[in-house]
Amino acid sequence: MTGGLVLEGVTAGYGSVPVLHGINLSVEKGSITAVVGANGAGKTTLLRTVTGQLRPTAGSIRLGTGKDLTRVPVEEMVRHGVALVPEGRGVITELTVEENLRLGGLWRKDRRAAAAMLTRTYELFEPLDRRRKAAGHQLSGGERQMLALGRALMAAPALLLLDEPSLGLAPKVTAQILGMLRRLRDDTGLTVLLIEQNVRSALTVADHGVVLNLGRIVASRAAAELAEDTDLRHTYLGF
Numbered sequence: 001m002t003g004g005l006v007l008e009g010v011t012a013g014y015g016s017v018p019v020l021h022g023i024n025l026s027v028e029k030g031s032i033t034a035v036v037g038a039n040g041a042g043k044t045t046l047l048r049t050v051t052g053q054l055r056p057t058a059g060s061i062r063l064g065t066g067k068d069l070t071r072v073p074v075e076e077m078v079r080h081g082v083a084l085v086p087e088g089r090g091v092i093t094e095l096t097v098e099e100n101l102r103l104g105g106l107w108r109k110d111r112r113a114a115a116a117m118l119t120r121t122y123e124l125f126e127p128l129d130r131r132r133k134a135a136g137h138q139l140s141g142g143e144r145q146m147l148a149l150g151r152a153l154m155a156a157p158a159l160l161l162l163d164e165p166s167l168g169l170a171p172k173v174t175a176q177i178l179g180m181l182r183r184l185r186d187d188t189g190l191t192v193l194l195i196e197q198n199v200r201s202a203l204t205v206a207d208h209g210v211v212l213n214l215g216r217i218v219a220s221r222a223a224a225e226l227a228e229d230t231d232l233r234h235t236y237l238g239f
């Protein structure tokens with residue numbers, strides 16, 4: 001397996017209280033991995049640790065390129081090809097769609113590449129193309145999620161991390177957003193790590209599924225297989 005992202009023995013937490021205990025996880029390059037688990041399982045903590053908002057107290061986090069992310073400051077992550085779509089979406093509601101997107105590509109020195117990426121983003125997200133001049137606060141929940149995704153893609157990441165993209169969205173809109181992730185994976189070979197409460201949707205879109213329980217990985221399998229494992233669903237996912 002080619003690692004898009006590899007975690008080895010990662011332990012992390014808040015203050016002296018560990019939340020994640022020796023996490024080993026390999027996200028295959030060009031695939032979508034969903035991390036699911038009950039409330040408090042440690043999903044958000046895992047994402048915070050990969051993105052450098054929290055420092056692991058043990059273990060390592062590496063990209064497939066070999067780049068060691070373990071001590072990379074959060075603001076440097078984007079330069080190493082790591083982009084986060086945060087929970088609550090992080091769209092700047094006072095700015096227009098286009099201004100938000102341009103912010104995502106701001107750090108890139110190559111202005112022509114950034115302009116090309118903007119065109120590409122509008123091709124991918126047709127609803128955003130129609131609402132270029134609309135302010136963030138005028139958008140629907142689904143459009144905001146699309147904008148957050150588009151903004152992250154403006155950085156041309158190799159690894160995209162998403163925190164609860166379905167939060168507050170109608171099932172149809174969730175399916176549309178998650179369908180876009182699949183298209184992106186197919187078109188660009190993007191590696192995706194997805195944290196979701198919505199287990200069914202997540203395992204439908206993902207190639208691989210990981211179940212987290214009390215800060216430990218208790219299952220790591222093909223997503224379709226996990227979705228069919230009734231015992232596992234009852235024990236760890238509550239349905």
Ligand SMILES: Nc1ncnc2c1ncn2[C@@H]1O[C@H](COP(=O)(O)OP(=O)(O)OP(=O)(O)O)[C@@H](O)[C@H]1O
Nearest residue numbers: 014015019037038039040041042043044045046197
């Ligand atoms: N900032 C914090 N300080 C201290 N403890 C925290 C903090 N954030 C989370 N925790 C604790 O870490 C554990 C894991 O929380 P985390 O938010 O990572 O879980 P989660 O799986 O994302 O759950 P949820 O879906 O409810 O957000 C919980 O016991 C939580 O109380």
